[in-house]
Amino acid sequence: MALSPLRLRLLVVSLLTVSFIGALDNTVVSTSLATIAGDLGALQHLGWVIVGYTLASTVTLPIIGKLGDLFGPRAVFLASLVVFVAASFACGLASSMAWLIVARVVQGMSSAGLQLMSQTIVARVTSPRERPRLMAIIGAAFPIAILVGPVLGGLIADTWGWPWIFWINIPIGFAAFALALFAVPHVAPGVKARFDFAGAASLTVALTALVLAVTWIGDPALGSPSVLAFAVSALAFIVFFVVEFRVADPLVPLRVFANRTVAAGVAISAIIGVGLFSITSYLPTYFQMTYGLSATASGLVPIATVFGMLVSNLLTGWLASRTGHYRPFPLIGTALGAGGLFVMSVLPAGLPLWVPMVVMAVVGVGTGAFMSLIVAVVQSAVSDRETGTITSTVNLVRQVGSTVATAVIGGVVGFGVAALLPAGLDASTLTPQLVQGSGGAVQAEVAAIYHDVFSPVFLALAITYGVGIVASVLLPAGRLSAERVAEPEPLAV
Incomplete structure (x- = not known):
């Protein structure tokens, strides 16, 4: 479906706006969690x-x-946007923690729809060659939201009150x-x-049990429930794979993984979640404890990482669309x-802060080189009727x-920290402020x-x-086509 340049620009603006509020909704809440829990009187459920x-956004992805494949991405996108705005309104009205959690679950489900359908719509209305550039623009919403x-969130909560963290989505959403x-x-289903x-x-x-298991595993009081959740997850995954091999139109068509482009691309996408997204939340603590930095200064390293990711994501998307070549970017990036x-x-330890900032910025640049690009590459390896399914699979493995x-x-x-701490220091009560208020010997030891x-x-x-790197080597070489066809041929098998 060919769009005029004006309509394509409006489409990108619309999808970028929606992707941004969807991505922002999780990061903007983090600074106000303690305030929200205090107002609702339920700190234990924070x-x-x-x-x-x-959890909701993860399990609903597939x-x-x-x-989106069955009913068309436009219908699912618009429905998700309506639900997201309604859920945001409900979050701001919450009078109890249970109410807020339920509203957040609905918000997470609809946010998954916004994220997936934005990528699916781009794939359905553009050629493979155009996708990396547009995917990179829409994908920029995530690192910007982190920054x-x-x-x-703190500014809105301090100025207007925490309900406006959610209500700000309403005018933007409309x-x-x-x-x-x-x-x-309108895209044909x-x-x-x-x-x-x-x-x-x-x-x-399977996914619900897995997310609960990994969430509980760090709590000694929840050791048995965590083991049980892992067992339930393993059993449910077995049932899922048996079902998918038997049904005529599976939720996740496992046969597409016989395509090397799909298999390698999904593996590369998983690297982003495992290799970078997982560590960024721990970087401030690491630098506060290891370098004795303030909370503000410790945030500079993840900011440098995400900024590197943002710049690289936009640059490689533009280069891939311009040249059609995609394989060098995940190779260099990984x-x-x-x-x-x-x-x-x-x-x-003890080096000037700019040293780890530069190093982690390089990691961010490497990750951004294939963050959005790999989605476009995998989409180009399947037929249009499976675009939504394969897009959800790429995002699912990344998120899980x-x-x-x-x-x-x-x-x-x-x-590890609890096992190595000297007597007199309790890992459960150890804070950067406590360490920085201790003597030089304790600070050095911690x-x-x-x-x-x-x-x-x-x-x-x-x-x-x-x-x-191995998965990138196995990714078949080729060029993204500048022609859009209804049933694109796989890039390589």
């Missing part, structure tokens, strides 16, 4: 404001992707909806088929990520990889402990990017 959102979300009605074209309810149910159970994380694993790796890193750091605990974590993540 984590579920984030976990409920993440279902929404399939619905501005916490600051914006404006985006009005623009989308005109800008988002795929071949009508029976929805795979058995596959959807088994995968939902190599930069592996090298940067390896350097982080051997950096001595991030969730699992984040929990594993948290467990490793928590147990810094050495955190450095020793994080070094193997950085090394493991470097190895993860090394696996990404």
